[in-house]
Amino acid sequence: MNALNIENLQKSFDQVPAVKGINFAIKQGEIFGLLGPNGAGKSTTINMIAGVVRLGGGNITAFGYDVERDYRRTRKMIGVVHQEVVIDNFFTIDQSLKLHAGYYGVKDDPAWRHLLIDRLGLKPHLHKVMLKLSGGLKRRFMIAKALIHRPQLLILDEPTAGVDVELRHGLWDFVREINKQGITILLTTHYLEEAEEMCDRIAIMNHGDVIAMEETHELVRRLSTRQLRFRLAEPLVEIPTVLEHLQPNLKEDGRLLQLNLSATDNVGAILSLLCEQKLDICDMESDQGNLEEVFIQLTGINGGLENV
Numbered sequence: 001m002n003a004l005n006i007e008n009l010q011k012s013f014d015q016v017p018a019v020k021g022i023n024f025a026i027k028q029g030e031i032f033g034l035l036g037p038n039g040a041g042k043s044t045t046i047n048m049i050a051g052v053v054r055l056g057g058g059n060i061t062a063f064g065y066d067v068e069r070d071y072r073r074t075r076k077m078i079g080v081v082h083q084e085v086v087i088d089n090f091f092t093i094d095q096s097l098k099l100h101a102g103y104y105g106v107k108d109d110p111a112w113r114h115l116l117i118d119r120l121g122l123k124p125h126l127h128k129v130m131l132k133l134s135g136g137l138k139r140r141f142m143i144a145k146a147l148i149h150r151p152q153l154l155i156l157d158e159p160t161a162g163v164d165v166e167l168r169h170g171l172w173d174f175v176r177e178i179n180k181q182g183i184t185i186l187l188t189t190h191y192l193e194e195a196e197e198m199c200d201r202i203a204i205m206n207h208g209d210v211i212a213m214e215e216t217h218e219l220v221r222r223l224s225t226r227q228l229r230f231r232l233a234e235p236l237v238e239i240p241t242v243l244e245h246l247q248p249n250l251k252e253d254g255r256l257l258q259l260n261l262s263a264t265d266n267v268g269a270i271l272s273l274l275c276e277q278k279l280d281i282c283d284m285e286s287d288q289g290n291l292e293e294v295f296i297q298l299t300g301i302n303g304g305l306e307n308v
Contacts, residue, residue, distance in 0.1 A: 001028065001063060001064050002025045002026060002027055002028065002063075003026045003027065003028045003029075003030075003062065003063060003152065003153050003184040004025065004026040004049065004060070004061070004062055004063075004153060004184075004186070005025045005060070005061045006022060006023060006024050006025070006045075006049075006058070006060050007023055007058050007059050007060075008021045008022075008023060008057065008058035008059075009021065009022050009023070009045065009048065009055065009057070009058040009059075009060065010055075010056045010057035010058050011041075011044050011045075011048060011053065011055065011056035011057075012056055017208050018041050018044045018208055019041040019044050019045055019048075019056070019208050020041075020207075020208040020209050021057070021058065022041075022045070022205070022208075022209065022210045023210070024203050024210060024213055026153075026184060026186060027184075028063075028152075028182075028184055029179070029182060029184055030184060030185070030200040030201060031175070031179055031184075031185040031187060031198055031199050031200050032184075032185065032186050032187065032199060032200065032201050032202075032203070033187050033188070033189070033195040033198070033199035033201070033202040033203070033216070034046075034186060034187070034188050034202075034203050034205065035188065035189070035192075035195055035202060035203070035204050035205070035295065036204055036205035036206055036299070037206065037299055037301045039207075040205040040206050040207065040208070040299075041205050041207075041208040041209075042157075042188050042205055043083060043157060043188075045205075046080070046155055046157050046186070046188065048060060048067075049062070049067065049078065049155065049186075050075075050078060050080045050155065051067060051068075051071055051074070051075055054068075055067075055068060062074040062077050062078060062153060063077055063152060063153075065077070072105070075104060076104045076105065076106065076149060076151070077151055077152045077153060078151050078152075078153045078154075078155065079146035079147050079148075079149065079151035079153070079154045079155065080146055080154075080155045080157070081139075081142050081143050081146045081154070081155065081156045081157060081159050082142070082157055083157040083158040083161065083188075085135070085138050085139070085142065086142065087130040087133075087138055087141065087142070088130060089129070089130045089131050090129055090130070090131070091129065091130060092126065092127050092128060092129055092130075093117075093122055093125055093126050093127075093128065093130075093133075093141055093144075094126040094127060096130075096141070096145065097113055097116070097117070097141075097144060097145065097148055098113070100145050100148045100149070101113075101148045101149045103149075104149040106149040106150070109150070112148070112150060113148060116144040116147055116148065117144065119174050119177075120140040120141075120143060120144050120174065121140060121170070122137070122140055122141065122144060125137055135163065136163045136164060136167050139159065139160075139163050139167070140167070140171075142159075143156075143159065143171070143174075147178070151183070152182075152183060152184060153183070153184045153185075153186065154175075154178070154183050154184070154185050154186070155186045155187075156175070156185065156186070156187045156188070156189075157188050158188055158189060158190065159171060159187075159189070160189065160191060160194065161190070168191075168194075172194065172197075172198060175187075175198070176198075187199060192290070192291045192292045192295060193290070193291075193292075195216075195291060196216060196220065196290060196291040199216050200215065200216065201213070201214065201215050201216060202214065202215075202216050202219060202291070204294075204295065204298055204299065206298070206299045211298055211299070212294075212298055216291070219291075219294060220288070220289065220290060220291055220294055221288070223289075223293075223294045223297060223298070224288065224289025224290060224291075224293045224294050224297075225260050225261065225262065225289045225293065226260070226261040226262075226265075226286065226287065226288050226289060227258060227259070227260055227261070227286070227287045227289075228258070228259045228261060228267070228270065228284065228285070228286055229256060229257070229258050229259075229284065229285040229286075229287075230256070230257045230258075230259075230274070230279070230281050230283070230284050231255060231256055231281070231282055231283040231284070231285075232254070232255050232256070232257060232279060232280055232281060232282065233280040233281070233282045234280050235253055235254030235255050236250060236254045236255075236257060236279065237254060239257070240277050242273060242277070243259065243273070243277075246259040246260060246261065246265070246270065247259070247260040257279070267286075
């Protein structure tokens with residue numbers, strides 16, 4: 001059974017489609033990334049999963065239960081850290097966390113609550129009201145609040161937006177830890193390096209459609225460009241014509257030859273080709289492309305997710 005099944009999901013606002021009949025499934029225990037530029041439909045999709053927005057069409061099941069017909073059961077199974085900071089301004093952290101599990105009909109579990117408090121660094125701030133918390137502390141509290149009822153699926157919608165590097169690394173360590181305990185993670189983020197490092201699989205949305213969905217490493221391998229750079233003992237005056245299909249580029253006064261490879265290019269064959277040209281190679285470097293390159297290629301957004 002999948003943690004989440006989305007079939008022909010649709011939603012429009014004022015007759016403008018925001019989500020256009022998308023389909024995907026998330027396996028139990030995986031970390032799944034849902035990426036895309038602003039306005040792609042990610043947050044609308046998440047809000048429909050969480051029950052904040054009504055479905056315009058299609059259906060969603062969480063662990064086999066329909067999120068509309070079985071909403072009481074599915075909302076107990078799902079925890080959401082929304083992109084917007086949502087807090088109870090006049091409660092302290094301690095008061096809010098003690099109360100919040102009850103909203104889902106779940107009895108307060110002090111041991112689990114204190115574990116969340118400790119792991120998210122909230123203990124020194126337990127008796128502060130929300131209005132006095134920094135932005136980073138509010139984010140930590142929202143994560144604790146989303147987990148307080150022990151959900152089986154945790155949705156993280158831009159969880160590290162505007163937080164410092166220390167908190168970001170601490171959060172991802174904690175996410176990996178709870179994922180190993182069996183909690184499924186659905187993540188959206190504008191930090192592509194985070195998604196590439198964290199996610200088992202990735203779906204990319206654009207203009208309300210899912211335009212790519214694949215295992216992360218395979219998506220990057222298949223669609224990104226590899227680079228081979230050769231440092232030459234003797235400068236090359238002219239690039240051999242047999243290398244033109246590899247988008248060659250000469251740098252450093254002809255002493256550095258750069259080649260761009262597709263996923264289907266064979267490195268061994270290229271090395272043999274260079275040997276046939278009798279190039280005096282003294283060093284070689286190789287770089288694999290990354291998720292940002294793939295994202296720009298698929299969506300046409302220049303500069304990646306962080307700048308949209």
